[in-house]
Amino acid sequence: MTVNKSDREAQPHRQTASAEILAIALAQFATAGFAGTSLQQIADAAGYSKSSVLYHFTSKDALLEAAIGPAVDRLEHVLGGVARLRESSEARELFVEEFIDFLFEYRLEVHTFINQGQSLVGIPVIDRANAVLGRLAATFAADSTTVEEKLRFGVALGGAAYELVASMNFGDQELAHDERRSALITIVSELLAPIQTRPLTA
């Protein structure tokens, strides 16, 4: 009997090889670090040979690019809405929600380039991520006169990213998604509140 193509797609956890390898690689990069993850480890975890991994992705760098590239794209898009921060408190609330949702959707990717962005400079996709983060930080720090206001953004970003990935090993367990989402929105909104309050000045 011939096996039609839908047979592959029918199996939920047996996607295309590329997607499979990519997902595993991303998880490894986020937890063990890019430098700390070998192609052999990824291949073993995915059930393929190292050669297969390099067949689907030209190089280890290309694998990283494919893994976090979409997240950087999305972040660039989210950044477009940052101007709304100073408009109204409703618009600001909307931006924070959008940002938190972004963090949830790309938690592994964000954790990867947040915590390894400094050591991986030179890899194009990382440089792109650093540039976006820099612009984001600059927007917040733009006309913040006090140190505190500048720090608030950093704490919110680093804190949220850390909480989404690194913390869950201290008995946190996997809490309900919705509950975590709304709690994070509350916390981050509270953190950024003093920045939003002040009207836009030269």
Next chain:
Amino acid sequence: MTVNKSDREAQPHRQTASAEILAIALAQFATAGFAGTSLQQIADAAGYSKSSVLYHFTSKDALLEAAIGPAVDRLEHVLGGVARLRESSEARELFVEEFIDFLFEYRLEVHTFINQGQSLVGIPVIDRANAVLGRLAATFAADSTTVEEKLRFGVALGGAAYELVASMNFGDQELAHDERRSALITIVSELLAPIQTRPLTA
């Protein structure tokens, strides 16, 4: 003429070889990651041979132990005062200050075991660090009924740690230490405020 021992100590940036290597290794571990830093890199940066590094420190693991061990010790000590959190608001303020000062003093060490604690399990000093962080988190989450309260601690810890090390690459520059310290104290206190308010129950 014979050179007495004080001659060595007299030169400020030419401390003992061990201390020199240790400082450079720590900086590399924090920024490039433990796995991403080779003994050769450390040796080159310190101006010694790889063999010399391994003469002063038995192994790469031992180098990590020596680098972040003291910080873990100090954190264990700081943890002793966590009980004061619920006593009075003055005592709580004192604890937060002590904690922030700890973060400042051991910023590189903390950043290392916060962000790489998961990937380096098995190395004794890392396991120790994870255990302490787990106890710290458990103390905060102990009788917190809401998800939000549990998240607040994680955001504060991860946020402060991130801000102290990773952020300063986006034009943050090196702001005045005192200013950063008091700003962080304000922010972290604000973050943890809702937890402290509730009296000790159960």
Next chain:
DNA sequence: ACGCTAACTGACCGATCGGTCAGAACCTGA
């Protein structure tokens, strides 16, 4: 049945990894 192409693999490459070891270089007290 055939040939084409995509998917996949083992063997192999030079470079680098962490680590060992014998010895060179150096300082110091006798």
Next chain:
DNA sequence: TCAGGTTCTGACCGATCGGTCAGTTAGCGT
């Protein structure tokens, strides 16, 4: 001056790194 200890190093080890390549396997249109 010389023995003894500390500090430091180059040569070397097996293992693993990222990456190349020739070749095998399998599915599909004709």
